[in-house]
Amino acid sequence: MNEVLDTRLMHPRDQITMVMTRIYRRGLTTTSGGNISIIDDNGDIWISPSAVDKGSLQPTDIVCIKKDGTIVGRHKPSSEHPFHRAIYQIRPDIKAIIHAHPPALVSFSIARTIPDTNIISQAKHVCGPIGYAEYELPGSEALGSKIAKEFTRGYNAVIMENHGTVVGGSDLVDTFQRFETLEFSARTILYGNSVGKPAYLNDDEINAFENQIPALLPEMDETVYSSAEREKRAEICKIVHRACTQGLMISSYGTISTRVDEDTFLITPTNVPRWDMVPEDIVQIKNGKREKGKVPSRSTYLHQDIYEKHPEINSIILTQSPYLMAFSVTGASFNVRTIPESWIFLQDVHTLDFGVQFNGRTEIPDMVSKSNPAVLVKNDCVVVTGNQLLQTFDYLEVAEFSAKSLVMCSSLGSMVPISNEQVEELRKAFIKE
Known part of the structure; x- marks a missing residue:
């Protein structure tokens, strides 16, 4: 079907x-x-x-x-x-x-x-x-x-x-x-x-979130759809549907973007259920303007700021996944020194206060980088970045699996992380400076 x-x-x-x-x-x-x-x-x-x-x-x-x-x-x-x-x-x-x-x-x-x-x-x-x-x-x-x-x-x-x-x-x-x-x-x-102990947002914080819709980017006069861009639109939808099927994204929340060239990126729209997204829904952003007649994600400015600050980042996923959100809502330390793959891919994942995702705040672009591709926002989301969209999705999966392992481990006892000496070995063997 x-x-x-x-x-x-x-x-x-x-x-x-x-x-x-x-x-x-x-x-x-x-x-x-x-x-x-x-x-x-x-x-x-x-x-x-x-x-x-x-x-x-x-x-x-x-x-x-x-x-x-x-x-x-x-x-x-x-x-x-x-x-x-x-x-x-x-x-x-x-x-x-x-x-x-x-x-x-x-x-x-x-x-x-x-x-x-x-x-x-x-x-x-x-x-x-x-x-x-x-x-x-x-x-x-x-x-x-x-x-x-x-x-x-x-x-x-x-x-x-x-x-x-x-x-x-x-x-x-x-x-x-x-x-x-x-x-x-x-x-x-x-x-x-x-x-840990979940913390809850108060009504004022939720209302502030709902009311912080940024002004729409101006519309471009004409949109050109290259073959490469059409392929990327389909790729975004494929990853959105995979994320939904795997429980890494839900209907009501989740944004994916990918860079087309130095001045252009594609991003998922607002108010379209993620399960039902099609390539025609995806919005082109070029030189600070949006595709005519479409409303991009409310986090478009954040994606734009990350791309401008980090030429090495070519795709971004902003989503809610259940085990990562356990750390988001508690502020508990998300220590990725669980297995070598987790540390190699993610290294340190910081947790930022609720509100940093609002328009005009700059903490997230400053926190993500090639060596630290992910960041958690309290009671809101995880932001994952990468060079290519499939790589970014892989980082998301690794982060969620790591979080799941930590949640499951909690019933057995305290986590014993990879040691500093072992981390240095991994750094020398796998991390290119």
Whole structure:
């Protein structure tokens, strides 16, 4: 199935199949767990089936519950369809629903608490306030009533006690973004607790982040698309989709850029879900001007400053990945002296205060270099730089694997790093001055 189609133009059965496949491949649901629905303009509900393998779901498996209650399809609809119907009846603005049992949110569900989405910069805006529904029998009208009651209070995401989560949105793209961001927030908190104590942003800091949108670069009069640039556009999208599939980027956050020549670079746009990005979405920046009719990432000025300061840097990835964010939200030391590869590629990764990514601040361009390609920003992101885009992505993967190893190591005891003498050996053998 082509995962870069415009989701909103797809039939509901194709949308549901595609998003369920994403959720399953990301390990956010099981073969039998979870359900997705869409209500169309006729009032018909399209929903995933009961007792059909989520790992091999096909559009023909999707069931339609007509407005009059008639069921059309070769399977039974999900047993949870009563609460989908109840939400649609009480909230006509909700057009799509995802229910699943993603591990981190289930952890909060069984601890009977709600994740604080102020853990990362955009989550409060994407997820909104989170509701809580007390336990009822799965598939029962009582469960539907309790969940619907939470949605009547204005919540678009609800933790289900000892069960999982249910989220709704204006369409399935909006719903999936909310679902993915909420689970990511939960994972960040849990992993952060393994290495330190998570710190949360206050509302003023989040509002400052949302309000710091820089003035748009002026538009260029004419855009020239060389063959080399077209190839780079496709490469950016390929890496974005790989990052999403591997959990190194989520729908609501992530920017990639790559240099075309001394005066030109390409960058991902703002307000385009990362999973669905296509080459035509990518924005050209040339001599301080943007491609006409397109809105580049809000971090464009940062990318521009890095390229101007560092002619040896030709690509940049700014993203949120769960294990690196554990160090971002706690400020715990991210010591990459774990294995030789980690130190050789990354050396020292510094953590900077939240706010340095705002327009007009210069700390990040000053901190990154060929020998120190990555930097963490508290409660916001990791910035990774490199000579070529694939190399930059490799650095990101190595950084995330190193962070994951450190999180896992925390249950065994304190990390024993590579010694200073061993580092000097690595420096002499692998580092070119």
